[in-house]
Amino acid sequence: MKQKVYITRKLPDEIVDRMREKYEVRMWEEEEIPVPREVLEKESEQVDGLLCLLTEQMDQPLLKNANNLKVVANMAVGYNNIDVDEARARGVVVTNTPGVLTETTADLTFALLMATARRIPEASEYLRHGKWETWSPMQLTGQDIHGATLGIIGLGRIGEAVARRAKGFDMNVLYHNRSRHHEVEEALDLQYVEFDELLKESDFVCVLTPLTKETENMIGREQLAKMKKTAILINTARGGIVNEDALYDALKNYDIWAAGLDVFAKEPVSVKHRLLTLPNLVTLPHIGSASIKTRMKMAEVAAMNLMCVLDGGEAPNKIRE
Numbered sequence: 001m002k003q004k005v006y007i008t009r010k011l012p013d014e015i016v017d018r019m020r021e022k023y024e025v026r027m028w029e030e031e032e033i034p035v036p037r038e039v040l041e042k043e044s045e046q047v048d049g050l051l052c053l054l055t056e057q058m059d060q061p062l063l064k065n066a067n068n069l070k071v072v073a074n075m076a077v078g079y080n081n082i083d084v085d086e087a088r089a090r091g092v093v094v095t096n097t098p099g100v101l102t103e104t105t106a107d108l109t110f111a112l113l114m115a116t117a118r119r120i121p122e123a124s125e126y127l128r129h130g131k132w133e134t135w136s137p138m139q140l141t142g143q144d145i146h147g148a149t150l151g152i153i154g155l156g157r158i159g160e161a162v163a164r165r166a167k168g169f170d171m172n173v174l175y176h177n178r179s180r181h182h183e184v185e186e187a188l189d190l191q192y193v194e195f196d197e198l199l200k201e202s203d204f205v206c207v208l209t210p211l212t213k214e215t216e217n218m219i220g221r222e223q224l225a226k227m228k229k230t231a232i233l234i235n236t237a238r239g240g241i242v243n244e245d246a247l248y249d250a251l252k253n254y255d256i257w258a259a260g261l262d263v264f265a266k267e268p269v270s271v272k273h274r275l276l277t278l279p280n281l282v283t284l285p286h287i288g289s290a291s292i293k294t295r296m297k298m299a300e301v302a303a304m305n306l307m308c309v310l311d312g313g314e315a316p317n318k319i320r321e
Contacts, residue, residue, distance in 0.1 A: 149173065
């Protein structure tokens with residue numbers, strides 16, 4: 001009897017067909033609509049493997065009833081949507097897709113930094129709405145990127161890739177991480193600093209750390225108050241790392257100059273969210289890894305992880321912490 005697999009969002013045929021050669025595969029056939037919770041719970045009860053997105057909460061109630069489950073393959077780098085401790089207690093392997101999206105997400109991070117600093121979305125709307133009637137000395141002026149100080153919170157693969165891009169703009173790069181990376185410091189001429197110093201000294205603060213119990217609300221009122229009035233906050237990691245109420249107040253009062261967000265605490269974010277009313281906020285719908293090549297590779301890696309476990313092997317990207 002073939003092992004059973006459930007895929008929580010429609011994936012390209014070339015990915016799914018490989019799995020269908022080996023397993024009995026069912027899939028939620030929508031691309032833009034997440035699988036309803038009740039459907040996910042029912043499908044999970046009998047399957048051996050789940051391939052999911054970050055939109056699905058693989059929590060204790062769901063895992064408790066997934067009696068045959070051997071592997072949850074997350075098509076993402078982050079895995080805060082999965083109760084890893086509960087999965088491990090039940091002998092379920094959890095995997096992710098690291099490395100695949102590093103350069104693509106770093107591209108987007110730096111693009112968001114530039115768009116926020118130079119007010120590009122605002123300037124585009126200014127022109128489209130017929131407001132460009134003359135030129136004036138301080139019209140739509142932004143912040144310089146070249147020669148500025150960039151502070152990176154979380155020097156993982158993506159953080160390192162962002163640092164390489166920053167060096168091309170002759171930026172001074174500071175970083176804070178739970179452990180120092182001496183070789184990277186030397187290779188890229190980076191400076192390790194304590195968290196508070198990074199906040200105080202940086203013109204741009206990029207959040208690139210995973211969302212964990214330790215990093216949840218890492219950027220709150222106290223931390224925002226330590227940043228420069230001219231500073232820009234960029235978050236392409238996870239929404240819960242930045243306290244949105246504190247960020248709203250800091251932006252509204254111009255305690256910091258601007259922010260660029262690709263992520264929110266609750267996604268998709270409501271169009272009524274009060275952060276979206278602010279002119280000094282640039283927002284994106286969690287598109288950090290959204291290039292065609294990268295998304296295809298992510299699907300391939302997630303499928304490979306799942307198949308390795310179901311075939312009795314070791315998943316290359318098993319979560320071990």
